[in-house]
Structure formats: C-alpha cells, structure tokens
Amino acid sequence: MTLFTEEYKTTLENTHKQTKYTWGQTAPMYIREISHFIKQNNIKDVLDYGSSWGSLKQTLEKHGILKELNTLQEYDPGYPNKVNGNIPQEFVICIDVLEHIEPELIDNVLDDLQRCTLKAGFFTIATYKARQILSDGRNAHLIVEPPLWWKEKLVKRFEIVQESYNGNTYKVYVGKKL
Numbered sequence: 753m754t755l756f757t758e759e760y761k762t763t764l765e766n767t768h769k770q771t772k773y774t775w776g777q778t779a780p781m782y783i784r785e786i787s788h789f790i791k792q793n794n795i796k797d798v799l800d801y802g803s804s805w806g807s808l809k810q811t812l813e814k815h816g817i818l819k820e821l822n823t824l825q826e827y828d829p830g831y832p833n834k835v836n837g838n839i840p841q842e843f844v845i846c847i848d849v850l851e852h853i854e855p856e857l858i859d860n861v862l863d864d865l866q867r868c869t870l871k872a873g874f875f876t877i878a879t880y881k882a883r884q885i886l887s888d889g890r891n892a893h894l895i896v897e898p899p900l901w902w903k904e905k906l907v908k909r910f911e912i913v914q915e916s917y918n919g920n921t922y923k924v925y926v927g928k929k930l
Contacts, residue, residue, distance in 0.1 A: 753860050755838075756829045760854050764830030766887035768805070778848040778876070779808035786845060786874060787817050789925070797823040799841035799868055802849030804828055838864060842871040848921075850902070851878045851893040858895060858905070866909040866929070873910065873926040877902050880920055 756764075779800075786808075789795070800808045803826035812818040827837035846865060853861045865873065879899065884892035899915075899922040906912060910926035917923070 753864060754857060755861050755864055756857060757854060761829050761835070763886050763888045763890075765832070767884070767892070768830050770887055771884070777807055779845070780811040782847060782874070782876065783808075783811045783815060787812070787815055789872075789874065790817060790820070790843065793843070793872065795843040795871075796821055797825075797841040797843065797870075799825045799827060799837075799839065799844045801827050801838065801844050801846040801865060801868060802852070803834060803837075804830070808845060808847070838868055840868045840870050844869040844873040846873065846875045848876055848878055850875065851882075851895050853895060855895050862905055862909055869910070869926065869928060871928060872913070875906075875924050875926065877922045877924075878920060879917075879922055 790798070798821055800806075803809070806826060809818065809824055809826060812821075812824065818824060823841060825837050825839050825841055826834050827839075828834040844865060850858070850861070878893055879896060880893070881896055882892035886892050899917045902922050903912065903915070903924075906924060906926060910929050913925040913927050915922070915924040
C-alpha cells in the first residue's frame with residue numbers, strides 16, 4: 753500500500769531542512785489531555801504517526817509520561833530514520849498530519865492508521881490553509897476540508913468516541929471498529 757510518493761517524501765525532507773527541523777510544533781498543545789488519556793486508560797504502547805522531529809516525545813519526557821510507557825514508536829516519512837516506524841500500537845496519536853497527505857493517497861493513509869490503531873487513537877486535523885509553504889511551492893495543507901468530510905472517512909474505519917471542532921481544527925478520539 754502506497755502511503756506517499758517518492759517525490760513528496762523528497763519535498764518533505766527538503767522542507768524540514770529549509771525550516772531547520774522546526775516544522776511540527778503542535779503536539780505540545782495537547783499534552784495535558786494526551787497525558788490524561790494515557791493514565792486513565794493505562795496505555796503502555798504509543799505510536800506518534802507523523803512525529804516530525806519529535807516534539808511529542810520530548811514533551812512526554814518533560815512531563816514524566818515517557819518513562820511510564822513501554823514503547824513510543826515514531827513514524828514520519830519526512831525523516832529517513834522514521835520512515836518505517838508505522839508499527840501498530842495500542843494508542844495512536846496523529847496530530848496535524850492528515851491535512852498534509854497527498855489527496856490521492858488519503859484513503860491509503862487512513863487504512864494504515866486503522867491497521868496501526870490496536871485500541872484507540874487521538875487525531876487532530878487542520879481545516880484551513882497553512883502558513884507553511886512546502887519546498888516545491890505548494891501550501892503545506894494539501895487537503896483542506898471541513899470536519900464532516902473527515903468524519904465520513906473516519907467512521908468507515910473507526911468508532912468515533914469523542915469529537916470537537918473549534919473552527920480551525922477537528923479533534924477526534926477514535927476506537928477500534930468492531
């Protein structure tokens with residue numbers, strides 16, 4: 753199953769280099785609720801799907817949560833050492849990633865997210881144009897769609913446990929579809 757084209761992988765790698773690997777700063781905003789979910793549900797194995805440079809891992813470590821986990825796997829095709837990290841885990845975190853997927857491959861990526869999510873997931877999806885421009889000149893948000901569009905895609909693969917929308921970001925907790 754194709755999750756990204758080689759051309760886009762190169763674009764992501766180049767964009768990360770151009771931004772001095774600072775692109776991907778959103779995860780720390782959600783640390784309080786992610787930490788709460790991990791503790792409340794006794795989560796021990798996490799996959800950061802679209803981890804970028806690792807702000808989630810760094811923030812979990814800073815808040816003492818990382819040491820409570822058995823596994824924190826990182827996956828990101830824009831980082832050569834993380835391109836094969838989409839290993840299934842009980843809790844998958846995918847923060848501001850899905851809007852960056854090549855439109856023709858979004859269903860493949862959502863199928864892969866479903867495969868990787870053994871128990872639950874926490875996803876946030878931006879529904880607006882990004883400030884970041886990719887190294888190839890395109891807007892970094894390749895898919896700009898409203899929450900309903902995303903929900904229709906997600907419910908085919910997951911049970912929606914909780915969702916919210918603040919006018920910019922669709923936030924959703926999902927469970928394994930039975």
